[in-house]
Each structure stands twice: as structure tokens, then as C-alpha cells.
Amino acid sequence: MSSKPSHTNPKEAGSRSLFSTLMRSMSASSVNMSSHHNNSNANRTHDIMLKTNNSAAAIPGKSDSHKSSTSNSSSRAASTNGINVSTSTFSTKNSSSKSLLHSHTSGKHSKKKKYEDYSEDWSATVDDYSVPVKDNDFLINEVRSSTHLSRTDSQGNLAKILSTTSSTTGNQLPKTKTLTEDEEINYSLERENEKELQKLNSKLSKISRFDDILKTSNNTINLSELRKVSWNGVPISHRPLVWKLLIGYLPANKRRHETLLERKRNEYQMGIEHMFSGKHQRDQSTWHQIEIDIPRTNPHIKLYQFKSVQDSLQKILYYWAIRHPASGYVQGINDLVTPFFQTFLTEYLPEKKLDMVEVLDPQDYLTTEQFVQVEADSFWCLTKFLDTIIDNYIHGQPAILKQVSNLESLCKRIDVDLYQHLQNENVQFLQFAFRWMNCLLMRELPMSIVIRMWDTYLAETSSDEDLEDETLSPTMESLNISALGGNTSSLFESSLRGSKGQFKKNDLTQKAPTSTNSAASSSMKRRTSLSEFHVFVCAAFLENWANVLLQMDFQGIITFLQNVPTTTWGEKEIEILLSEAFMWQTLYKDATSHWL
Amino acid sequence: MSSRKKNILKVIILGDSGVGKTSLMQRYVNGKYSQQYKATIGADFLTKEVILEEDEESGNQGAGNFASATAGDSNNVKSNKKTATLQVWDTAGQERFQSLGVAFYRGADCCVLVYDVTNQKSFEHLANWRDEFLLHANISSPETFPFIILGNKIDVDDSKKQVSTRQAQEFARNFSADVASSASDNNSFGVPLFFTSAKGDLNVDAAFQKIAKSALQQNQYDMENNAFDDEEFNDAINIHLDNGAGSCQC
Numbered sequence: 001m002s003s004k005p006s007h008t009n010p011k012e013a014g015s016r017s018l019f020s021t022l023m024r025s026m027s028a029s030s031v032n033m034s035s036h037h038n039n040s041n042a043n044r045t046h047d048i049m050l051k052t053n054n055s056a057a058a059i060p061g062k063s064d065s066h067k068s069s070t071s072n073s074s075s076r077a078a079s080t081n082g083i084n085v086s087t088s089t090f091s092t093k094n095s096s097s098k099s100l101l102h103s104h105t106s107g108k109h110s111k112k113k114k115y116e117d118y119s120e121d122w123s124a125t126v127d128d129y130s131v132p133v134k135d136n137d138f139l140i141n142e143v144r145s146s147t148h149l150s151r152t153d154s155q156g157n158l159a160k161i162l163s164t165t166s167s168t169t170g171n172q173l174p175k176t177k178t179l180t181e182d183e184e185i186n187y188s189l190e191r192e193n194e195k196e197l198q199k200l201n202s203k204l205s206k207i208s209r210f211d212d213i214l215k216t217s218n219n220t221i222n223l224s225e226l227r228k229v230s231w232n233g234v235p236i237s238h239r240p241l242v243w244k245l246l247i248g249y250l251p252a253n254k255r256r257h258e259t260l261l262e263r264k265r266n267e268y269q270m271g272i273e274h275m276f277s278g279k280h281q282r283d284q285s286t287w288h289q290i291e292i293d294i295p296r297t298n299p300h301i302k303l304y305q306f307k308s309v310q311d312s313l314q315k316i317l318y319y320w321a322i323r324h325p326a327s328g329y330v331q332g333i334n335d336l337v338t339p340f341f342q343t344f345l346t347e348y349l350p351e352k353k354l355d356m357v358e359v360l361d362p363q364d365y366l367t368t369e370q371f372v373q374v375e376a377d378s379f380w381c382l383t384k385f386l387d388t389i390i391d392n393y394i395h396g397q398p399a400i401l402k403q404v405s406n407l408e409s410l411c412k413r414i415d416v417d418l419y420q421h422l423q424n425e426n427v428q429f430l431q432f433a434f435r436w437m438n439c440l441l442m443r444e445l446p447m448s449i450v451i452r453m454w455d456t457y458l459a460e461t462s463s464d465e466d467l468e469d470e471t472l473s474p475t476m477e478s479l480n481i482s483a484l485g486g487n488t489s490s491l492f493e494s495s496l497r498g499s500k501g502q503f504k505k506n507d508l509t510q511k512a513p514t515s516t517n518s519a520a521s522s523s524m525k526r527r528t529s530l531s532e533f534h535v536f537v538c539a540a541f542l543e544n545w546a547n548v549l550l551q552m553d554f555q556g557i558i559t560f561l562q563n564v565p566t567t568t569w570g571e572k573e574i575e576i577l578l579s580e581a582f583m584w585q586t587l588y589k590d591a592t593s594h595w596l
Numbered sequence: 597m598s599s600r601k602k603n604i605l606k607v608i609i610l611g612d613s614g615v616g617k618t619s620l621m622q623r624y625v626n627g628k629y630s631q632q633y634k635a636t637i638g639a640d641f642l643t644k645e646v647i648l649e650e651d652e653e654s655g656n657q658g659a660g661n662f663a664s665a666t667a668g669d670s671n672n673v674k675s676n677k678k679t680a681t682l683q684v685w686d687t688a689g690q691e692r693f694q695s696l697g698v699a700f701y702r703g704a705d706c707c708v709l710v711y712d713v714t715n716q717k718s719f720e721h722l723a724n725w726r727d728e729f730l731l732h733a734n735i736s737s738p739e740t741f742p743f744i745i746l747g748n749k750i751d752v753d754d755s756k757k758q759v760s761t762r763q764a765q766e767f768a769r770n771f772s773a774d775v776a777s778s779a780s781d782n783n784s785f786g787v788p789l790f791f792t793s794a795k796g797d798l799n800v801d802a803a804f805q806k807i808a809k810s811a812l813q814q815n816q817y818d819m820e821n822n823a824f825d826d827e828e829f830n831d832a833i834n835i836h837l838d839n840g841a842g843s844c845q846c
């Protein structure tokens with residue numbers, strides 16, 4: 001167990017694993033977070049202090065000072081005080097060290113290499129960070145379970161895990177290494193049952209948490225609460241309403257929902273009627289482009305083969321295109337509308353058939369009026385969604401090029417070996433990552449995973465306040481972001497708090513004493529931009545395959561990245577990815593704020 | 597150096613959205629056809645190992661080939677078998693994606709232009725695609741760079757066809773006229789033209805055999821050209837190809 005300097009250079013190999021170490025533990029913690037909602041000992045905290053030396057993380061100045069057209073980038077750049085040392089604090093309830101064990105078990109097969117990295121580096125680095133431990137009971141359990149786990153490992157690993165745990169817990173650790181084998185077996189059975197039970201419980205409690213928030217007797221839905229719980233996934237039954245709230249289509253005030261929906265749906269329908277009346281001169285090339293893309297939209301999902309659905313999507317896309325002449329219709333937008341459409345269909349399906357939305361013809365269960373409602377809601381939410389990433393689709397697609405170059409910088413920082421390998425093989429990031437940005441990874445992931453991912457995307461990027469003023473244009477919103485821009489610590493804090501719901505106030509009071517929730521939200525509308533968070537998700541996605549990619553040449557790499565094997569992915573995989581992305585965003589926020 | 601030995605040939609496929617670029621590629625590489633391809637975003641990457649029989653008369657690329665292109669090219673006596681890997685970039689057709697060109701066009705050995713015989717516009721846009729390519733690909737001698745034209749979807753009913761064979765042949769014959777005009781004393785030459793159907797598996801293999809051959813020639817020409825430090829070699833193509841095929845300078 002060697003100790004390393006606390007101010008590590010991210011470019012050093014050692015610290016690379018430090019980041020991945022923390023990443024692992026955070027990732028798993030979010031996965032398991034739901035189960036901890038049941039935990040009565042909610043006050044236990046386990047803090048990990050992490051210091052990054054930002055001077056090492058500063059972006060190597062790209063000589064081409066490419067002026068980004070995203071309005072918030074320049075002002076953020078201006079307000080970041082160059083290079084400084086920042087302190088990041090992560091706080092989770094119990095879960096960070098407990099989840100460590102989960103990642104041991106789960107990661108053993110799929111990510112063996114990373115797991116090894118993990119246990120080695122943990123012991124090497126953790127001494128340098130203050131780890132206040134406030135609960136001995138909890139830690140005893142920790143040791144028990146790690147003893148249990150290590151039975152299948154070699155003696156060496158056993159020792160390693162034990163020493164890892166003791167290093168985490170320091171001197172307060174009671175000696176419990178002498179459990180008998182019987183006890184261990186019993187314990188393991190107990191644990192199995194407990195796990196199953198927890199799983200069910202967490203699912204139920206999740207639903208009831210959403211019920212509590214949405215069906216509040218109060219007229220105003222607590223959006224910040226909603227965002228917190230949504231980050232970790234929204235139950236399918238609640239998703240239509242939750243998405244509409246998160247994206248700002250529906251206001252927090254429940255009493256306004258009905259009239260607003262009615263007005264918006266009418267507005268849409270009148271727009272469509274106008275579009276198909278003689279008064280509208282059809283843009284033939286746009287119409288043609290959409291027409292040939294519709295049958296090519298999710299061709300493997302039955303839902304999108306129904307004529308009723310295709311007609312509906314065609315109307316939505318064409319209407320959107322003529323209302324947004326600066327970008328017009330761009331291929332890929334046809335993909336982006338489908339998660340909304342599919343989700344809003346479920347609103348009209350009985351509970352038992354929710355899972356069948358991808359195979360049923362909506363015409364068979366929707367009235368004409370309901371069909372228009374789904375269409376209108378999809379249209380407005382797509383509009384809201386695209387407003388934030390419109391620079392992806394205007395001429396020259398500047399925001400996509402920027403994101404790809406950000407991904408490259410990020411990769412260089414996160415995994416310099418991978419970056420170097422891609423360089424050596426002459427792989428350009430644009431060659432594989434363009435599509436990742438243009439379609440928000442929808443081409444890389446199965447639909448169910450995309451929808452789960454969007455729970456987090458919408459939660460992560462949703463406005464802090466109910467946008468009372470509906471006329472607020474997207475440009476106004478982005479101006480608000482840039483107006484705040486400078487206060488990185490409150491940006492940092494609000495993203496931590498909002499996303500994880502595990503934020504512990506004291507940790508940042510020194511740094512940002514005035515950053516109360518209201519202060520943060522009054523000065524900014526959108527906490528994280530979608531393009532920004534998405535780059536971190538892409539980085540996590542790329543890094544996920546690093547071990548495979550390092551063995552490949554140019555041809556292999558490009559072929560692999562064009563057909564990434566995600567067909568078997570479930571919620572767990574995407575949640576790990578999202579948590580990693582969140583971790584990186586938190587770690588690199590200061591360093592990256594001027595290029596995002 | 598290693599890429600020379602492995603004969604990696606880079607091919608770019610361009611053309612309007614929906615003309616069948618992806619379908620042609622899938623037919624050629626995987627031997628299958630499906631209605632279920634998603635619209636290409638950016639560019640797809642496909643590879644195929646090819647065996648090329650290099651015949652003596654193949655040096656003068658393109659000249660007059662458009663008329664006899666469908667006949668196949670196996671009438672050689674002296675053949676010299678070569679293996680190569682085709683790396684094909686199947687690009688997105690929508691105009692908005694053209695800003696991407698640079699990342700994919702550079703270093704290309706052959707450019708395939710595809711139009712849809714049932715879509716007049718897609719035919720008219722071929723010249724734009726060619727110019728776009730030449731603008732971004734940084735080709736050393738645009739006059740001799742191998743293009744190949746594919747008129748796809750010939751399986752459909754004649755009544756739906758909008759581009760006549762003669763129209764297409766004329767375009768192919770005069771293809772390089774604009775490009776070559778910069779080099780005043782250079783005669784324009786035609787480019788190969790194939791009528792294909794990815795759905796009906798018509799002419800796809802023949803077309804790609806020709807594509808691979810042209811790419812190989814261009815690849816070798818480029819290598820030799822670079823060796824001679826960028827002089828003008830407008831009339832020297834044959835010479836280099838004849839002795840360059842077997843003997844690599846490495």
C-alpha cells in the first residue's frame with residue numbers, strides 16, 4: 001500500500017485510476033440509491049473528499065480559437081479565473097462504500113480489468129483523502145460482506161479487500177475478521193433474500209415517492225424534488241406527466257395543467273390545419289426528405305411501421321421544420337421525436353399493457369381526439385427539447401463539431417492511453433462521434449435504454465423554476481445561463497444537489513456560502529445544458545469500451561464503434577454510464593467550463 | 597509503409613438522400629438487401645477484402661469505359677492477382693451533413709457517385725457532389741482522380757424512371773470537362789457508368805470490382821507521384837502503373 005500525493009496530476013497513470021476508482025463507487029452508488037431510500041438510518045454519512053489540482057487539468061490551448069455560437073460558452077470562459085485549485089466534495093448516504101461491494105460482485109465478469117484496478121488503487125489513494133466515518137454498525141456490515149465476497153477470491157485478494165476496507169475505515173474499525181464459515185453462509189443466504197426484497201421494495205417505494213410528489217394535495221408540484229427522484233429513473237406509469245413537467249411543457253401549478261394542455265393542443269391542431277390548407281405553400285424538398293425518412297425511423301420496432309404512426313410523425317416533423325427555418329429538418333430529428341411519441345402513447349394504455357406500446361397500433365386504442373393529443377404533446381415537447389440543442393442542426397452544425405472536439409479533449413484527460421491509441425491509429429473523433437451527437441446516442445442504444453436515459457437527461461437539464469412566462473424564448477433562456485456563468489461554485493452545487501439528491505449542505509458552505517437553492521435558481525434557468533452533459537455521457541460510453549479498443553487497429557476501431565454491442569444492455573448498464581458521466585462532469589466542471 | 601503492403605483502398609460513396617447508397621453497400625459487402633436501413637447519419641464504415649486481377653490494358657482509367665462497363669473485365673490474358681481491403685465510407689445524403697466532408701473525404705482513392713434513376717433531381721445533383729468532393733478531399737490531380745457513377749434502382753418499373761440511359765451516358769462522357777478546364781491542354785475523359793439494383797442484385801459486384809480497380813490504380817499512382825515530388829504527370833500514368841504494380845519501393 002503505497003500512498004500518493006494528494007495533489008495528483010490527472011495525466012499520471014496513477015491518478016487515472018483514482019478517477020476511475022471514484023467513478024466506480026459513485027456509479028454504483030446511484031444504481032443502488034433507490035434501495036437506500038428505505039434505509040431508516042438516513043443520517044449516516046460517508047464523505048469522500050477529493051481534491052483535484054486543476055492546473056494539471058487545464059485544457060491545452062487549442063490554437064484555433066474557434067468561436068462557438070453557443071451563447072453561454074464565451075461568458076463562462078471569461079468568468080473562469082484561469083487556473084485554480086478546486087475542491088470537490090461528494091457526499092452520499094452510506095452508499096458510496098457499500099456500493100463498492102456491489103461493484104465487486106457485479107463487475108467481476110463484465111469488467112474484470114476495471115475491478116482489479118479498483119481494489120488496487122483504492123488502497124493506494126484513499127489514505128490521502130479525509131474519510132470521516134460516523135457509523136460503526138454500518139461498517140461492521142461492510143467488513144462482513146467483504147469477507148463473504150472474498151471467499152471466492154484468492155487469498156491475496158481477500159487480504160487486499162480486507163485491507164482496503166480497513167484503510168477506508170481507519171482505526172475505528174472493530175476487528176471482525178474472525179467470522180466462522182457457517183455464519184458466513186447464513187449471512188450470504190440472508191443477503192440474497194434481502195436483496196430480492198430490497199429490489200421489490202425499492203420499486204414500490206419509488207412509485208410511491210413519485211405519487212407523493214405528483215399527487216400532492218398542494219396545488220404546486222415540487223419540481224426540484226421531482227427532478228431529484230427522476231434522475232434515477234421514472235416509473236413507466238408516471239413518465240408521460242413527469243417528462244412534460246421536467247421539460248417545462250407543463251407548469252408546476254397543477255391547476256393550470258388542463259387549460260394549458262387544451263390551449264397547446266388547439267394551437268397545434270390549428271397549425272396543422274393551416275399547413276394542409278391551400279394557404280400553405282409546401283416546402284417540397286423538406287417534405288420529401290421527411291417522407292423518405294419516416295419509413296426508416298426505428299424500422300425494427302413494429303410501432304413505427306403502422307401507417308397511423310407514420311402519418312402522425314410526418315406531420316409533427318414537417319410542422320416543426322417549417323416553424324424552425326434556421327435549422328429546418330435535419331436527419332436524426334426523426335429519431336429524437338420517437339421517445340416522446342412512444343412515452344405519451346403509454347398515457348392512454350391500461351396499466352397491464354404499458355409494456356406493449358411498441359407492438360400495438362395506437363389507432364386500435366386511441367380515439368381520433370386522443371391521437372391528436374399525443375401528437376400535439378409530442379410536438380411541443382420535441383420543440384422544447386430541440387430549442388436547447390438547436391445549434392446542432394443549423395447550417396454547418398457548429399454545436400456538434402464543438403461537442404465532438406470537447407469529447408476529444410475530455411478523452412485525452414480521462415484516458416490518455418486510449419486517446420493516444422486513437423491518435424496513433426489515425427482515428428478521428430468526428431468519424432465515429434458525429435452520430436453520437438446528432439442522434440444523442442439513440443442509434444447506439446436500444447429504445448428502452450434511450451427512454452431511461454432521457455429520464456436523467458430531462459432531470460439533469462430541466463429548468464430550476466417553473467417558467468411562468470411561456471413566451472420566454474430559447475435565446476432568452478440561454479442568455480440567462482450565460483448571465484450567471486461566472487459563479488461556477490453555485491453551478492457546481494446546484495448540479496450536485498439537483499441530480500443526486502444526496503447533497504450535504506455543510507460540505508460546500510465554505511466555498512459558496514450564499515448558494516441556497518433559491519439563490520441558485522433565481523439566477524439561472526437551466527442548470528446543465530444538454531449538449532454539455534451529453535458529451536460526458538459520450539465520454540463514459542467511449543471509455544466503457546477502452547479495453548477492447550486498445551487492442552484494435554483503425555479498421556477494427558471504426559467498425560466496432562459503428563456497431564457497439566449494446567443490444568443486451570439493461571437499466572443497470574445505462575445507470576452506471578450516467579453516473580460516470582455525472583462524476584466526470586463534476587470533476588471536470590471547472591476545467592471544462594470554458595470549452596463547453 | 598504498412599498500408600502500401602496491405603493495399604488499403606479508401607472509397608467514398610456520395611449521392612442524394614434515399615438513392616440507395618447504404619443498400620448498395622450492404623448488397624456488396626453482406627450480399628443482402630433490406631428495407632429496414634435507417635437513414636445514414638454522418639457516415640457508415642464498411643470493409644471488404646477484394647481480389648483484383650490486374651490486366652495490362654487497365655492503365656488508362658476511365659477512358660471510354662462507360663459504354664462497356666457492364667460487360668465485365670475478365671478478358672485479360674496476362675493477369676496479376678492482388679488482394680486489397682476496400683474501406684468504404686457510406687456517407688449521409690442530406691445536404692446539411694456536407695460540412696462533415698473533410699473528415700471523411702481526405703485520402704480517398706475513388707469516389708462513387710450514386711443517383712436514383714427514378715429521381716431526376718438526384719441525377720442533377722451529381723455535379724454538385726463531385727465539386728463538393730473535390731473541394732474537400734484535397735486531391736492532388738483532380739483531372740485524373742477516379743470517379744464512378746452508379747444509376748441505382750433499375751429494377752423499378754420503366755414508367756417510373758425519370759433519367760434516361762442516354763442522358764446518363766452523356767453526363768458520364770463529359771464528366772470531367774469542368775474539372776479539366778483548369779488544365780487547358782488536357783482532354784476531357786469520361787467516367788465509368790453502371791446501372792445497378794441493390795434490391796435485384798444487378799451489376800453491383802461488377803460495379804464494385806471496377807471501383808476497387810480504379811481505387812488501386814489511384815492508390816499506386818499517388819504513391820509514385822509522391823515519390824517524384826509533385827511534378828505534373830498527365831501523360832505518364834501508364835508508365836508508372838506498368839512497372840509500379842509489382843515492385844514497391846519499400
